[in-house]
Amino acid sequence: MSTPHNKAKKGDFARTVLMPGDPLRAKFIAETFLKDYKLVNDVRGMLGYTGYYNDKRISVMGSGMGIPSIAIYATELYTIYDVENIIRVGTCGGYAESLNVGDTILAQGACTNSAFTSHFDTPGVFAPLADFKLLLNAYNKAEELGIKAEVGNVLSSDLFFDNNTDGEQIYKKWLKMGVLAVEMETAGLYTVAAKTGKKALSILTVSDHMSKEEYTTPAQREKTFTDMMKIALEIG
Ligand code: HPA
Secondary structure (H helix, E strand, O other): OEEEEOOOOOOOOOOOOEEOOHHHHHHHHHHHOOOEEEEEEEEEHHEEEEEEEEEEEEEEEEOOHHHHHHHHHHHHHOOOOOEEEEEEEEEEEEEEOOOOOOOEEEEEEEOOOOHHHOOOOOOOOOEEEEOHHHHHHHHHHHHHHOOOOOEEEEEEEEOOOOOOOOOHHOOOHHOOOOOOEEOHHHHHHHHHHHHHOOOEEEEEEEEEEEOOOOOOHHHHHHHHHHHHHHHHHHOO
């Protein structure tokens, strides 16, 4: 059994799949954190691996960028490969002043400017949410590991290159509503999880900030990436 986007066979994926946007990140995660891993997909270069983390079987696969891309892979993982949990491990642009580059966010909910969530036949606006248990476990694990994790709303945007409206930067309108940060996939992932009755969580590290000129050193980037992976691997 395979799909036009995934050549893995049934059973090739574990119950939990970690999804970075970049397929080469998936390769790095498998090589760095997993034992006895094997490549299960490489269609369109969207590398997927299954291996073991502390004897726990776990998979990792790239999602690509944007809601349509993650929605294709997530739908197939949930409905064809019997995956239960997808944990996105990605980056985001910080909005909130409380955040600094390198911080970790657990996305409790995801707003969006995409039309994607309006295609699910709800007679009003659907609110994409994280699975509460994954969120709670991630929060507790972060506390246990001494990693500061902020919990709240993010924006899943169709635009990477934002535009101004009426002289006001769009991000400020979201910030006024308490939205912490912007990325491009979570609302799609959470909506697909709801549609299929499965579970999802996005763990994000702040890679840049809208109002702060902050850049991370390679050592800081490695530390923050490792923090995010520790949380994801421990709860997966
Ligand atoms: N916009 C959208 N997605 C992102 C950003 C951003 O600024 N930074 C990291 N992912």
